[in-house]
Amino acid sequence: MNIEHFLKSKPPIWMRGDIDYGDIVMSTRIRLARNLTGFRFPRAFSDEEALQIDKMVSNALIDGDKKFNIPFSYFSLHEMPALQRQVLVEKHLISPQLANKTKSGSILVSEDETISIMVNEEDHIRIQCLQPGLQLDKAYQIADEVDRLLEDKLPYAFDESFGYLTCCPTNTGTGLRASVMMHLPALTVTNQMGSLINTMARLGMVVRGIYGEGTEAVGNYYQISNQITLGKPEEDIILDLQSVAEQIIQKEIGARRALLEHASIAVSDRLNRSLGVLKYARILSSEEAANCLSNVRLGIDLGLIPTIPDRVLNECMLIMQPGFLQQHAGTTLQPNERDVYRASIIREQLQFNNSDSKQ
Amino acid sequence: MICENCKQRPATITVTQMKNGKKVTRHFCDVCNKQLDHFHLNLDSDESPNAMQKLFSNLFGTPSWSVQSVPISNPQTKVPNESCPQCGMTYRKFLEEGKFNCPTCYGTFKEQLPQVLKRLHNGATEHIGKVPGSINESYQMKRQIEALRQDMKLAVDEERFEDAANIRDQVRALEKKLQIGGEEKGEH
Numbered sequence: 321m322n323i324e325h326f327l328k329s330k331p332p333i334w335m336r337g338d339i340d341y342g343d344i345v346m347s348t349r350i351r352l353a354r355n356l357t358g359f360r361f362p363r364a365f366s367d368e369e370a371l372q373i374d375k376m377v378s379n380a381l382i383d384g385d386k387k388f389n390i391p392f393s394y395f396s397l398h399e400m401p402a403l404q405r406q407v408l409v410e411k412h413l414i415s416p417q418l419a420n421k422t423k424s425g426s427i428l429v430s431e432d433e434t435i436s437i438m439v440n441e442e443d444h445i446r447i448q449c450l451q452p453g454l455q456l457d458k459a460y461q462i463a464d465e466v467d468r469l470l471e472d473k474l475p476y477a478f479d480e481s482f483g484y485l486t487c488c489p490t491n492t493g494t495g496l497r498a499s500v501m502m503h504l505p506a507l508t509v510t511n512q513m514g515s516l517i518n519t520m521a522r523l524g525m526v527v528r529g530i531y532g533e534g535t536e537a538v539g540n541y542y543q544i545s546n547q548i549t550l551g552k553p554e555e556d557i558i559l560d561l562q563s564v565a566e567q568i569i570q571k572e573i574g575a576r577r578a579l580l581e582h583a584s585i586a587v588s589d590r591l592n593r594s595l596g597v598l599k600y601a602r603i604l605s606s607e608e609a610a611n612c613l614s615n616v617r618l619g620i621d622l623g624l625i626p627t628i629p630d631r632v633l634n635e636c637m638l639i640m641q642p643g644f645l646q647q648h649a650g651t652t653l654q655p656n657e658r659d660v661y662r663a664s665i666i667r668e669q670l671q672f673n674n675s676d677s678k679q
Numbered sequence: 680m681i682c683e684n685c686k687q688r689p690a691t692i693t694v695t696q697m698k699n700g701k702k703v704t705r706h707f708c709d710v711c712n713k714q715l716d717h718f719h720l721n722l723d724s725d726e727s728p729n730a731m732q733k734l735f736s737n738l739f740g741t742p743s744w745s746v747q748s749v750p751i752s753n754p755q756t757k758v759p760n761e762s763c764p765q766c767g768m769t770y771r772k773f774l775e776e777g778k779f780n781c782p783t784c785y786g787t788f789k790e791q792l793p794q795v796l797k798r799l800h801n802g803a804t805e806h807i808g809k810v811p812g813s814i815n816e817s818y819q820m821k822r823q824i825e826a827l828r829q830d831m832k833l834a835v836d837e838e839r840f841e842d843a844a845n846i847r848d849q850v851r852a853l854e855k856k857l858q859i860g861g862e863e864k865g866e867h
Protein backbone atom coordinates (compact mmCIF):
# COMPACT_ATOMS: atom_id res chain seq x y z
CA MET A 321 0.00 0.00 0.00
CA ASN A 322 1.62 3.31 -0.99
CA ILE A 323 1.29 6.55 0.91
CA GLU A 324 -1.17 8.05 -1.60
CA HIS A 325 -3.77 5.58 -0.39
CA PHE A 326 -3.61 7.15 3.07
CA LEU A 327 -3.68 10.73 1.83
CA LYS A 328 -7.03 10.55 0.07
CA SER A 329 -9.82 12.78 1.31
CA LYS A 330 -12.37 9.98 1.31
CA PRO A 331 -13.37 9.73 4.98
CA PRO A 332 -11.98 6.55 6.53
CA ILE A 333 -14.33 3.90 7.97
CA TRP A 334 -14.10 5.34 11.45
CA MET A 335 -15.53 8.65 10.26
CA ARG A 336 -18.68 7.17 8.78
CA GLY A 337 -21.63 8.03 10.95
CA ASP A 338 -24.85 5.98 10.96
CA ILE A 339 -23.90 3.68 13.81
CA ASP A 340 -24.77 3.56 17.54
CA TYR A 341 -25.33 7.18 18.55
CA GLY A 342 -23.49 8.16 15.36
CA ASP A 343 -25.24 11.53 15.34
CA ILE A 344 -23.66 12.49 18.69
CA VAL A 345 -20.60 10.26 19.06
CA MET A 346 -18.46 10.67 15.98
CA SER A 347 -15.80 8.16 16.81
CA THR A 348 -14.07 6.09 19.48
CA ARG A 349 -10.33 5.84 19.97
CA ILE A 350 -8.20 3.48 22.04
CA ARG A 351 -4.52 4.09 22.59
CA LEU A 352 -2.05 1.77 24.31
CA ALA A 353 1.41 3.04 25.28
CA ARG A 354 4.15 0.40 25.31
CA ASN A 355 7.94 0.40 25.63
CA LEU A 356 10.74 -2.07 25.11
CA THR A 357 12.96 -3.04 27.97
CA GLY A 358 16.66 -2.28 27.56
CA PHE A 359 16.15 0.87 25.51
CA ARG A 360 15.94 4.48 26.65
CA PHE A 361 12.71 6.34 25.90
CA PRO A 362 12.61 8.43 22.68
CA ARG A 363 13.26 11.67 24.57
CA ALA A 364 16.66 10.31 25.62
CA PHE A 365 17.62 7.56 23.17
CA SER A 366 20.41 7.46 20.58
CA ASP A 367 19.89 7.26 16.81
CA GLU A 368 21.08 3.69 16.99
CA GLU A 369 18.49 2.75 19.60
CA ALA A 370 15.81 4.48 17.50
CA LEU A 371 16.73 2.47 14.43
CA GLN A 372 16.81 -0.79 16.32
CA ILE A 373 13.38 -0.23 17.86
CA ASP A 374 11.98 0.77 14.50
CA LYS A 375 13.24 -2.48 12.97
CA MET A 376 12.05 -4.65 15.84
CA VAL A 377 8.51 -3.27 15.76
CA SER A 378 8.05 -3.33 12.01
CA ASN A 379 9.50 -6.83 11.77
CA ALA A 380 7.17 -8.07 14.48
CA LEU A 381 4.18 -6.63 12.69
CA ILE A 382 4.95 -7.03 9.01
CA ASP A 383 7.07 -10.13 8.76
CA GLY A 384 5.26 -11.70 11.67
CA ASP A 385 3.38 -14.95 11.36
CA LYS A 386 0.25 -15.08 9.26
CA LYS A 387 -1.94 -15.58 12.30
CA PHE A 388 -2.74 -11.89 12.22
CA ASN A 389 -4.13 -11.33 8.79
CA ILE A 390 -4.38 -7.55 8.69
CA PRO A 391 -1.66 -6.19 6.41
CA PHE A 392 0.17 -3.11 7.66
CA SER A 393 1.97 -0.50 5.61
CA TYR A 394 5.13 1.06 6.98
CA PHE A 395 6.17 4.69 6.51
CA SER A 396 9.18 6.46 7.91
CA LEU A 397 8.52 10.09 8.75
CA HIS A 398 12.07 10.85 7.73
CA GLU A 399 11.28 10.43 4.05
CA MET A 400 7.90 12.10 4.16
CA PRO A 401 7.30 15.67 2.93
CA ALA A 402 5.88 18.09 5.51
CA LEU A 403 2.54 18.39 3.75
CA GLN A 404 1.96 14.62 3.77
CA ARG A 405 2.79 14.51 7.46
CA GLN A 406 0.26 17.26 8.09
CA VAL A 407 -2.42 15.34 6.19
CA LEU A 408 -1.79 12.26 8.34
CA VAL A 409 -2.18 14.43 11.46
CA GLU A 410 -5.43 15.88 10.14
CA LYS A 411 -6.65 12.35 9.54
CA HIS A 412 -5.77 11.50 13.18
CA LEU A 413 -3.45 8.74 11.97
CA ILE A 414 -0.45 10.27 13.72
CA SER A 415 -0.06 12.81 16.50
CA PRO A 416 1.42 16.26 15.85
CA GLN A 417 4.24 15.22 18.16
CA LEU A 418 5.16 12.27 15.92
CA ALA A 419 4.86 14.43 12.80
CA ASN A 420 7.74 16.53 14.12
CA LYS A 421 9.94 13.52 14.84
CA THR A 422 11.37 13.21 11.38
CA LYS A 423 14.60 11.75 12.70
CA SER A 424 13.31 8.64 14.41
CA GLY A 425 9.56 8.32 14.00
CA SER A 426 7.60 5.95 11.82
CA ILE A 427 4.08 4.68 11.46
CA LEU A 428 2.43 1.38 10.60
CA VAL A 429 -1.14 1.66 9.29
CA SER A 430 -3.77 -0.88 8.42
CA GLU A 431 -5.31 -0.50 4.99
CA ASP A 432 -8.68 0.66 6.32
CA GLU A 433 -6.92 3.20 8.60
CA THR A 434 -8.61 1.95 11.76
CA ILE A 435 -5.34 0.73 13.28
CA SER A 436 -2.14 2.73 13.40
CA ILE A 437 1.01 2.05 15.35
CA MET A 438 3.21 5.03 16.04
CA VAL A 439 6.83 4.09 16.60
CA ASN A 440 9.14 6.30 18.67
CA GLU A 441 6.67 8.97 19.58
CA GLU A 442 6.83 9.78 23.32
CA ASP A 443 6.89 6.03 23.95
CA HIS A 444 8.49 3.37 21.76
CA ILE A 445 5.10 2.02 20.71
CA ARG A 446 1.68 3.58 20.65
CA ILE A 447 -1.07 1.33 19.36
CA GLN A 448 -4.11 3.26 18.22
CA CYS A 449 -7.46 1.93 17.14
CA LEU A 450 -10.24 4.12 15.74
CA GLN A 451 -13.86 3.07 15.29
CA PRO A 452 -16.96 4.98 14.18
CA GLY A 453 -19.63 5.82 16.75
CA LEU A 454 -19.52 4.69 20.36
CA GLN A 455 -17.68 1.36 20.19
CA LEU A 456 -15.26 1.24 23.10
CA ASP A 457 -15.40 -2.54 23.52
CA LYS A 458 -14.73 -3.26 19.88
CA ALA A 459 -11.92 -0.70 19.61
CA TYR A 460 -10.27 -2.08 22.74
CA GLN A 461 -10.58 -5.66 21.51
CA ILE A 462 -8.74 -4.79 18.32
CA ALA A 463 -6.02 -2.80 20.09
CA ASP A 464 -5.64 -5.66 22.58
CA GLU A 465 -5.22 -8.13 19.73
CA VAL A 466 -2.44 -6.07 18.16
CA ASP A 467 -0.86 -5.70 21.59
CA ARG A 468 -0.89 -9.47 22.14
CA LEU A 469 0.70 -10.02 18.76
CA LEU A 470 3.49 -7.57 19.57
CA GLU A 471 4.10 -8.79 23.10
CA ASP A 472 4.79 -12.27 21.76
CA LYS A 473 7.76 -10.97 19.83
CA LEU A 474 8.95 -7.92 21.72
CA PRO A 475 10.38 -7.57 25.24
CA TYR A 476 7.88 -5.17 26.78
CA ALA A 477 8.98 -3.02 29.71
CA PHE A 478 6.64 -4.19 32.45
CA ASP A 479 6.78 -4.21 36.23
CA GLU A 480 4.48 -6.35 38.37
CA SER A 481 3.59 -3.47 40.65
CA PHE A 482 3.79 -0.44 38.28
CA GLY A 483 2.43 -2.23 35.20
CA TYR A 484 3.45 -1.05 31.73
CA LEU A 485 6.32 1.39 32.11
CA THR A 486 5.81 4.60 30.15
CA CYS A 487 7.82 7.76 29.62
CA CYS A 488 5.25 9.95 31.36
CA PRO A 489 3.99 8.89 34.80
CA THR A 490 0.49 9.93 33.75
CA ASN A 491 0.35 6.84 31.49
CA THR A 492 1.90 4.31 33.88
CA GLY A 493 -0.07 1.13 34.60
CA THR A 494 -2.36 0.13 31.77
CA GLY A 495 -0.93 2.71 29.33
CA LEU A 496 -4.53 2.94 28.15
CA ARG A 497 -6.16 6.11 26.96
CA ALA A 498 -9.73 5.57 25.80
CA SER A 499 -11.57 8.45 24.20
CA VAL A 500 -14.77 9.33 22.46
CA MET A 501 -15.21 12.24 20.06
CA MET A 502 -18.58 13.86 20.62
CA HIS A 503 -20.56 16.52 18.79
CA LEU A 504 -22.28 18.56 21.50
CA PRO A 505 -23.75 21.69 19.93
CA ALA A 506 -26.85 21.92 22.13
CA LEU A 507 -24.90 21.60 25.39
CA THR A 508 -22.44 24.20 24.08
CA VAL A 509 -25.03 26.75 22.97
CA THR A 510 -26.92 26.43 26.26
CA ASN A 511 -23.69 27.06 28.22
CA GLN A 512 -23.64 23.68 29.93
CA MET A 513 -20.15 22.62 28.85
CA GLY A 514 -18.35 24.45 31.67
CA SER A 515 -20.10 22.59 34.45
CA LEU A 516 -19.91 19.35 32.49
CA ILE A 517 -16.13 19.70 32.19
CA ASN A 518 -15.87 20.25 35.95
CA THR A 519 -18.01 17.21 36.66
CA MET A 520 -15.88 15.16 34.26
CA ALA A 521 -12.70 16.21 36.06
CA ARG A 522 -14.13 14.94 39.33
CA LEU A 523 -14.91 11.62 37.65
CA GLY A 524 -11.34 11.33 36.42
CA MET A 525 -12.21 12.23 32.82
CA VAL A 526 -10.63 14.90 30.63
CA VAL A 527 -12.48 17.01 28.08
CA ARG A 528 -10.66 18.58 25.13
CA GLY A 529 -11.74 20.52 22.09
CA ILE A 530 -10.89 18.69 18.88
CA TYR A 531 -10.56 21.48 16.38
CA GLY A 532 -8.95 24.68 17.49
CA GLU A 533 -7.19 25.19 20.78
CA GLY A 534 -8.22 24.79 24.39
CA THR A 535 -11.70 23.75 25.35
CA GLU A 536 -13.37 26.51 23.40
CA ALA A 537 -13.98 23.84 20.84
CA VAL A 538 -14.41 24.97 17.28
CA GLY A 539 -17.32 23.20 15.67
CA ASN A 540 -18.59 21.94 19.06
CA TYR A 541 -16.55 18.74 18.87
CA TYR A 542 -15.11 17.44 22.11
CA GLN A 543 -12.91 14.53 23.03
CA ILE A 544 -13.61 12.88 26.38
CA SER A 545 -11.02 10.51 27.77
CA ASN A 546 -9.88 8.80 30.94
CA GLN A 547 -7.27 10.59 33.06
CA ILE A 548 -6.30 7.69 35.31
CA THR A 549 -4.35 4.70 33.99
CA LEU A 550 -3.18 3.06 37.20
CA GLY A 551 -5.03 0.94 39.76
CA LYS A 552 -7.97 0.19 37.49
CA PRO A 553 -8.25 -2.72 35.07
CA GLU A 554 -8.76 -1.95 31.38
CA GLU A 555 -12.34 -3.23 31.46
CA ASP A 556 -13.27 -0.79 34.23
CA ILE A 557 -11.62 2.17 32.52
CA ILE A 558 -13.68 1.40 29.43
CA LEU A 559 -16.91 0.76 31.32
CA ASP A 560 -16.58 4.05 33.21
CA LEU A 561 -16.01 6.00 30.02
CA GLN A 562 -18.90 4.20 28.35
CA SER A 563 -21.31 5.16 31.11
CA VAL A 564 -20.06 8.75 31.17
CA ALA A 565 -20.48 8.98 27.38
CA GLU A 566 -24.01 7.58 27.61
CA GLN A 567 -24.92 10.15 30.25
CA ILE A 568 -23.56 12.98 28.11
CA ILE A 569 -25.53 11.68 25.12
CA GLN A 570 -28.73 11.82 27.18
CA LYS A 571 -27.89 15.36 28.30
CA GLU A 572 -27.24 16.46 24.74
CA ILE A 573 -30.50 14.88 23.58
CA GLY A 574 -32.32 16.70 26.40
CA ALA A 575 -30.69 20.01 25.49
CA ARG A 576 -31.63 19.55 21.82
CA ARG A 577 -35.23 18.85 22.76
CA ALA A 578 -35.32 21.97 24.94
CA LEU A 579 -33.87 24.09 22.14
CA LEU A 580 -36.58 22.92 19.77
CA GLU A 581 -39.35 23.48 22.28
CA HIS A 582 -38.34 26.96 23.34
CA ALA A 583 -36.94 28.53 20.24
CA SER A 584 -37.81 26.41 17.28
CA ILE A 585 -37.97 29.17 14.67
CA ALA A 586 -34.90 31.00 15.98
CA VAL A 587 -32.91 27.78 16.01
CA SER A 588 -34.09 26.83 12.56
CA ASP A 589 -33.16 30.29 11.28
CA ARG A 590 -29.69 30.07 12.72
CA LEU A 591 -28.97 26.58 11.45
CA ASN A 592 -30.33 27.25 7.97
CA ARG A 593 -28.29 30.45 7.75
CA SER A 594 -25.22 28.31 8.35
CA LEU A 595 -26.23 26.11 5.44
CA GLY A 596 -26.55 29.28 3.37
CA VAL A 597 -23.04 30.37 4.34
CA LEU A 598 -21.56 27.02 3.35
CA LYS A 599 -23.41 27.03 0.03
CA TYR A 600 -22.73 30.60 -1.02
CA ALA A 601 -19.79 32.10 0.88
CA ARG A 602 -16.71 33.07 -1.13
CA ILE A 603 -14.32 33.32 1.85
CA LEU A 604 -14.43 30.77 4.70
CA SER A 605 -12.05 30.55 7.64
CA SER A 606 -11.64 27.08 9.14
CA GLU A 607 -13.40 28.27 12.33
CA GLU A 608 -16.42 29.54 10.44
CA ALA A 609 -16.55 26.45 8.26
CA ALA A 610 -16.35 24.13 11.29
CA ASN A 611 -19.06 26.04 13.14
CA CYS A 612 -21.35 26.10 10.12
CA LEU A 613 -20.82 22.39 9.47
CA SER A 614 -21.66 21.73 13.11
CA ASN A 615 -24.85 23.75 12.78
CA VAL A 616 -25.84 21.98 9.59
CA ARG A 617 -25.26 18.61 11.20
CA LEU A 618 -27.42 19.65 14.14
CA GLY A 619 -30.08 20.95 11.74
CA ILE A 620 -30.20 17.60 9.98
CA ASP A 621 -30.37 15.71 13.28
CA LEU A 622 -33.25 17.95 14.40
CA GLY A 623 -35.08 17.58 11.09
CA LEU A 624 -34.80 21.30 10.36
CA ILE A 625 -32.53 20.85 7.33
CA PRO A 626 -33.09 18.25 4.59
CA THR A 627 -30.70 15.35 4.88
CA ILE A 628 -27.17 15.63 3.55
CA PRO A 629 -25.29 12.32 3.82
CA ASP A 630 -22.82 12.04 6.73
CA ARG A 631 -20.25 11.07 4.14
CA VAL A 632 -20.45 14.53 2.53
CA LEU A 633 -20.26 16.41 5.83
CA ASN A 634 -17.36 14.28 7.04
CA GLU A 635 -15.51 14.84 3.81
CA CYS A 636 -16.02 18.59 4.25
CA MET A 637 -14.66 18.36 7.80
CA LEU A 638 -11.56 16.59 6.54
CA ILE A 639 -10.86 18.59 3.45
CA MET A 640 -11.31 22.03 5.01
CA GLN A 641 -8.15 21.53 7.08
CA PRO A 642 -5.00 23.34 5.89
CA GLY A 643 -3.00 20.23 4.93
CA PHE A 644 -5.80 18.63 2.96
CA LEU A 645 -6.69 21.90 1.23
CA GLN A 646 -3.18 22.38 -0.01
CA GLN A 647 -2.87 18.81 -1.07
CA HIS A 648 -6.13 19.06 -2.97
CA ALA A 649 -4.96 22.29 -4.59
CA GLY A 650 -1.64 20.67 -5.41
CA THR A 651 0.25 23.72 -4.24
CA THR A 652 1.03 25.69 -1.09
CA LEU A 653 -1.56 28.32 -0.26
CA GLN A 654 -1.33 31.41 1.93
CA PRO A 655 -3.95 31.57 4.72
CA ASN A 656 -6.14 34.06 2.80
CA GLU A 657 -5.88 31.94 -0.35
CA ARG A 658 -6.87 28.91 1.71
CA ASP A 659 -10.04 30.66 2.90
CA VAL A 660 -11.07 31.28 -0.68
CA TYR A 661 -10.19 27.76 -1.78
CA ARG A 662 -11.98 26.27 1.24
CA ALA A 663 -15.16 28.18 0.36
CA SER A 664 -15.07 26.94 -3.23
CA ILE A 665 -14.48 23.31 -2.28
CA ILE A 666 -17.26 23.23 0.30
CA ARG A 667 -19.60 24.99 -2.09
CA GLU A 668 -18.86 22.37 -4.70
CA GLN A 669 -19.43 19.50 -2.28
CA LEU A 670 -22.78 20.79 -1.06
CA GLN A 671 -24.11 21.93 -4.42
CA PHE A 672 -23.20 18.64 -6.02
CA ASN A 673 -25.01 16.83 -3.27
CA ASN A 674 -28.00 19.13 -3.57
CA SER A 675 -28.59 18.43 -7.26
CA ASP A 676 -27.99 14.79 -6.43
CA SER A 677 -30.85 14.64 -3.95
CA LYS A 678 -33.33 16.32 -6.31
CA GLN A 679 -33.25 13.47 -8.75
CA MET B 680 -2.02 27.17 22.93
CA ILE B 681 0.46 26.16 25.62
CA CYS B 682 -0.46 25.55 29.26
CA GLU B 683 0.11 28.69 31.34
CA ASN B 684 1.34 26.70 34.30
CA CYS B 685 3.90 24.20 33.03
CA LYS B 686 4.49 25.89 29.67
CA GLN B 687 5.10 22.40 28.27
CA ARG B 688 1.88 20.65 27.45
CA PRO B 689 -0.88 21.99 25.22
CA ALA B 690 -3.65 23.77 27.12
CA THR B 691 -6.84 21.75 27.10
CA ILE B 692 -8.83 23.27 29.96
CA THR B 693 -10.13 26.80 30.08
CA VAL B 694 -10.77 28.26 33.52
CA THR B 695 -12.67 31.49 33.92
CA GLN B 696 -12.08 33.32 37.19
CA MET B 697 -13.03 36.60 38.77
CA LYS B 698 -10.01 38.70 39.67
CA ASN B 699 -10.52 42.17 41.15
CA GLY B 700 -14.02 42.17 39.73
CA LYS B 701 -12.76 41.34 36.25
CA LYS B 702 -13.19 38.12 34.33
CA VAL B 703 -9.89 36.37 33.67
CA THR B 704 -9.56 33.40 31.33
CA ARG B 705 -6.79 30.93 32.03
CA HIS B 706 -5.63 27.97 29.98
CA PHE B 707 -4.13 24.85 31.51
CA CYS B 708 -3.20 21.36 30.43
CA ASP B 709 -5.16 18.51 31.99
CA VAL B 710 -2.26 17.54 34.25
CA CYS B 711 -1.79 20.98 35.73
CA ASN B 712 -5.52 21.59 35.98
CA LYS B 713 -5.88 18.48 38.07
CA GLN B 714 -3.00 19.41 40.33
CA LEU B 715 -4.17 22.98 40.67
CA ASP B 716 -7.53 21.65 41.63
CA HIS B 717 -5.99 19.37 44.21
CA PHE B 718 -3.72 21.82 45.92
CA HIS B 719 -5.59 25.07 45.44
CA LEU B 720 -2.43 26.75 44.26
CA ASN B 721 -2.56 30.46 43.94
CA LEU B 722 -3.52 30.87 40.32
CA ASP B 723 -2.29 34.45 40.25
CA SER B 724 1.31 33.44 40.84
CA ASP B 725 2.62 34.93 37.64
CA GLU B 726 5.89 35.57 39.41
CA SER B 727 6.46 31.84 39.85
CA PRO B 728 9.94 31.16 38.43
CA ASN B 729 9.29 27.64 37.28
CA ALA B 730 5.75 26.52 37.48
CA MET B 731 6.58 22.90 36.68
CA GLN B 732 9.01 22.76 39.59
CA LYS B 733 6.34 24.15 41.81
CA LEU B 734 3.87 21.58 40.59
CA PHE B 735 6.24 18.73 41.15
CA SER B 736 7.39 19.99 44.52
CA ASN B 737 3.75 19.76 45.45
CA LEU B 738 3.52 16.36 43.87
CA PHE B 739 6.20 15.06 46.13
CA GLY B 740 4.81 16.60 49.26
CA THR B 741 7.85 18.78 49.68
CA PRO B 742 7.57 22.45 50.54
CA SER B 743 6.91 24.66 47.56
CA TRP B 744 10.08 26.64 47.00
CA SER B 745 8.58 29.23 44.76
CA VAL B 746 6.80 30.83 47.69
CA GLN B 747 9.60 31.14 50.21
CA SER B 748 12.46 30.12 47.95
CA VAL B 749 13.20 26.94 49.82
CA PRO B 750 16.27 25.56 48.05
CA ILE B 751 16.13 22.09 46.57
CA SER B 752 18.98 21.02 48.86
CA ASN B 753 16.75 21.53 51.87
CA PRO B 754 17.07 18.33 53.92
CA GLN B 755 13.28 18.15 54.18
CA THR B 756 12.95 17.53 50.44
CA LYS B 757 14.65 14.11 50.74
CA VAL B 758 15.80 13.95 47.14
CA PRO B 759 17.73 10.71 46.64
CA ASN B 760 21.22 11.01 45.23
CA GLU B 761 21.51 7.91 43.09
CA SER B 762 21.04 8.25 39.36
CA CYS B 763 19.55 5.69 37.01
CA PRO B 764 22.19 3.13 35.94
CA GLN B 765 20.77 2.84 32.44
CA CYS B 766 20.23 6.47 31.48
CA GLY B 767 21.80 8.63 34.18
CA MET B 768 18.51 10.30 35.12
CA THR B 769 18.58 11.88 38.57
CA TYR B 770 15.54 12.28 40.76
CA ARG B 771 15.97 16.04 40.73
CA LYS B 772 15.88 16.04 36.93
CA PHE B 773 12.76 13.91 36.99
CA LEU B 774 11.18 16.46 39.33
CA GLU B 775 11.99 19.22 36.88
CA GLU B 776 10.89 17.44 33.73
CA GLY B 777 8.09 15.19 34.92
CA LYS B 778 9.16 12.40 32.58
CA PHE B 779 11.40 9.36 32.79
CA ASN B 780 14.26 8.65 30.44
CA CYS B 781 14.13 4.86 30.44
CA PRO B 782 12.19 1.93 31.94
CA THR B 783 14.93 1.34 34.53
CA CYS B 784 14.19 4.77 36.06
CA TYR B 785 11.12 3.15 37.63
CA GLY B 786 13.30 0.68 39.53
CA THR B 787 15.81 3.36 40.47
CA PHE B 788 13.20 5.63 42.04
CA LYS B 789 10.80 2.95 43.23
CA GLU B 790 10.85 4.22 46.82
CA GLN B 791 9.70 7.69 45.80
CA LEU B 792 7.34 6.74 43.00
CA PRO B 793 4.25 5.59 44.93
CA GLN B 794 3.70 9.12 46.28
CA VAL B 795 4.01 10.57 42.77
CA LEU B 796 1.66 8.03 41.23
CA LYS B 797 -0.80 8.41 44.07
CA ARG B 798 -1.32 12.07 43.21
CA LEU B 799 -1.58 11.46 39.49
CA HIS B 800 -3.85 8.43 39.66
CA ASN B 801 -6.35 9.23 42.35
CA GLY B 802 -4.58 7.34 45.14
CA ALA B 803 -3.53 4.28 43.16
CA THR B 804 0.04 3.01 43.33
CA GLU B 805 -0.31 -0.55 42.00
CA HIS B 806 -1.16 -1.80 38.55
CA ILE B 807 -4.30 -3.91 38.26
CA GLY B 808 -5.11 -5.22 34.81
CA LYS B 809 -3.49 -6.69 31.78
CA VAL B 810 -0.19 -8.53 32.14
CA PRO B 811 2.00 -9.39 29.13
CA GLY B 812 1.67 -13.00 27.99
CA SER B 813 5.15 -14.11 29.00
CA ILE B 814 4.58 -13.01 32.58
CA ASN B 815 1.01 -14.18 32.47
CA GLU B 816 2.03 -17.72 31.55
CA SER B 817 3.79 -18.48 34.83
CA TYR B 818 0.97 -16.83 36.70
CA GLN B 819 -1.56 -19.06 34.92
CA MET B 820 0.56 -22.11 35.61
CA LYS B 821 0.64 -21.36 39.32
CA ARG B 822 -3.12 -21.12 39.37
CA GLN B 823 -3.47 -24.33 37.41
CA ILE B 824 -1.27 -26.13 39.92
CA GLU B 825 -3.40 -24.82 42.76
CA ALA B 826 -6.56 -26.10 41.08
CA LEU B 827 -5.02 -29.53 40.44
CA ARG B 828 -3.99 -29.84 44.09
CA GLN B 829 -7.61 -29.27 45.08
CA ASP B 830 -8.67 -32.01 42.65
CA MET B 831 -6.05 -34.33 44.07
CA LYS B 832 -7.27 -33.76 47.61
CA LEU B 833 -10.82 -34.51 46.52
CA ALA B 834 -9.71 -37.69 44.76
CA VAL B 835 -7.91 -38.86 47.89
CA ASP B 836 -10.94 -38.07 50.06
CA GLU B 837 -13.09 -40.10 47.71
CA GLU B 838 -10.50 -42.90 47.69
CA ARG B 839 -9.92 -42.62 43.92
CA PHE B 840 -6.24 -43.27 44.41
CA GLU B 841 -5.42 -43.96 40.79
CA ASP B 842 -6.90 -40.57 39.79
CA ALA B 843 -4.99 -38.90 42.60
CA ALA B 844 -1.72 -40.39 41.37
CA ASN B 845 -2.41 -39.17 37.84
CA ILE B 846 -3.13 -35.67 39.06
CA ARG B 847 0.04 -35.71 41.18
CA ASP B 848 2.07 -36.48 38.04
CA GLN B 849 0.43 -33.56 36.25
CA VAL B 850 1.27 -31.25 39.12
CA ARG B 851 4.91 -32.37 39.09
CA ALA B 852 5.18 -31.83 35.35
CA LEU B 853 3.76 -28.33 35.66
CA GLU B 854 6.04 -27.50 38.58
CA LYS B 855 9.03 -28.57 36.56
CA LYS B 856 7.93 -26.46 33.60
CA LEU B 857 7.39 -23.47 35.86
CA GLN B 858 10.85 -23.86 37.35
CA ILE B 859 12.54 -23.98 33.94
CA GLY B 860 10.56 -20.97 32.75
CA GLY B 861 11.53 -19.05 35.86
CA GLU B 862 15.22 -19.82 35.41
CA GLU B 863 15.13 -18.71 31.79
CA LYS B 864 13.55 -15.47 32.77
CA GLY B 865 16.05 -14.91 35.54
CA GLU B 866 18.92 -14.95 33.05
CA HIS B 867 17.73 -11.78 31.31
Ligand SMILES: [Zn+2]
Nearest residue numbers: 682685708711
Ligand atom coordinates in the same frame (compact mmCIF):
# COMPACT_ATOMS: atom_id res chain seq x y z
ZN1 LIG C 1 0.49 22.24 32.33
Ligand SMILES: [Zn+2]
Nearest residue numbers: 763766781784
Ligand atom coordinates in the same frame (compact mmCIF):
# COMPACT_ATOMS: atom_id res chain seq x y z
ZN1 LIG D 1 16.59 5.57 33.51
